[in-house]
């Protein structure tokens with residue numbers, strides 16, 4: 001299996017409905033393609049991890065890269081994996097802009113910077129740790 005992490009910028013700020021539509025569609029597709037992962041959205045930027053069989057992950061990344069809803073799609077890491085880190089998530093999602101101060105407590109050090117692809121480019125580990133931390137904060 002393969003795990004790919006990337007960062008990108010929405011071409012414009014997405015409203016709630018657009019995000020919900022994107023997620024519903026993605027989750028449906030991910031069940032079909034046996035993809036798991038996590039998507040974080042903050043201030044118009046995305047970071048996402050996708051994991052699954054090599055072919056499925058490579059094909060999805062290709063589709064995502066070509067998606068006109070975002071730009072500057074920057075691969076941060078591409079690693080073979082034996083065990084999924086997000087097995088229960090057909091695409092976990094956090095809109096960090098919508099989270100309360102209490103919910104964000106504990107993440108402060110991570111959220112000092114913006115979420116831009118340029119920032120994460122040389123810091124793949126930071127993106128990975130963020131994705132894992134948000135997974136651990138999700139109970140549903």
Ligand SMILES: Cc1cc2nc3c(=O)[nH]c(=O)nc-3n(C[C@H](O)[C@H](O)[C@H](O)COP(=O)(O)O)c2cc1C
Nearest residue numbers: 025026027029030046060063064065067069070091
């Ligand atoms: C930020 C972002 C994350 C996405 N995540 C997924 C995903 O996890 N799974 C998925 O199937 N599509 C995802 N998509 C949608 C794909 O880019 C693409 O629309 C989808 O693979 C369908 O492509 P197709 O209609 O050409 O088959 C995402 C798009 C964006 C902008």
